Amino acid sequence: xxxxxxxxxxxxxxxxxxPEGIEVGAWLGAVLIARPSxxxxxxxxxxxxxxxxxxxxxxxxxxxxxxxxxxxERIFADIGDEQSIxxxxxxxxxxxTAIIDIMERAGPRSLVLLDELGAGTDPTxxxxxxxAIVERLIGQGATLVATTHHSELKLYAxxxxxxxxxx
Numbered sequence: 001x002x003x004x005x006x007x008x009x010x011x012x013x014x015x016x017x018x019p020e021g022i023e024v025g026a027w028l029g030a031v032l033i034a035r036p037s038x039x040x041x042x043x044x045x046x047x048x049x050x051x052x053x054x055x056x057x058x059x060x061x062x063x064x065x066x067x068x069x070x071x072x073e074r075i076f077a078d079i080g081d082e083q084s085i086x087x088x089x090x091x092x093x094x095x096x097t098a099i100i101d102i103m104e105r106a107g108p109r110s111l112v113l114l115d116e117l118g119a120g121t122d123p124t125x126x127x128x129x130x131x132a133i134v135e136r137l138i139g140q141g142a143t144l145v146a147t148t149h150h151s152e153l154k155l156y157a158x159x160x161x162x163x164x165x166x167x
Contacts, residue, residue, distance in 0.1 A: 092120030108141035
């Protein structure tokens with residue numbers, strides 16, 4: 001189909017197809033996708049990454065007319081289970097290894113996609129760690145979209161400028 005993309009925009013990443021529309025960038029450094037059911041959060045995260053890469057590659061993108069995409073210099077993602085028996089990594093340590101690498105390399109003009117932020121450990125510690133990761137990434141100027149089940153992260157997004165909830 002035809003693309004509704006009006007070109008790359010340095011300020012905001014915004015696209016929409018039905019209820020899957022999302023806007024992030026410039027004034028908004030992070031979106032935390034939080035909903036109780038399974039399936040939709042990760043699909044939205046993967047769709048956002050795929051459509052962004054497609055737009056940057058000049059591939060027609062199925063989206064609403066007037067949708068805009070930022071041309072990022074770097075796109076990072078930690079999606080899925082990084083557990084490794086060979087490397088003796090738990091799911092949590094696998095995610096943390098990937099996230100540490102992302103935090104060391106991400107900055108302005110970077111899009112970071114994180115699935116199940118703060119998962120795989122004690123809920124209280126996971127939520128605190130998730131908040132610290134969000135703070136660090138938006139402090140470095142990265143654009144972050146993450147999924148989470150943690151209520152504390154939902155509350156944090158509700159009361160923190162430049163961070164918002166999506167469901």
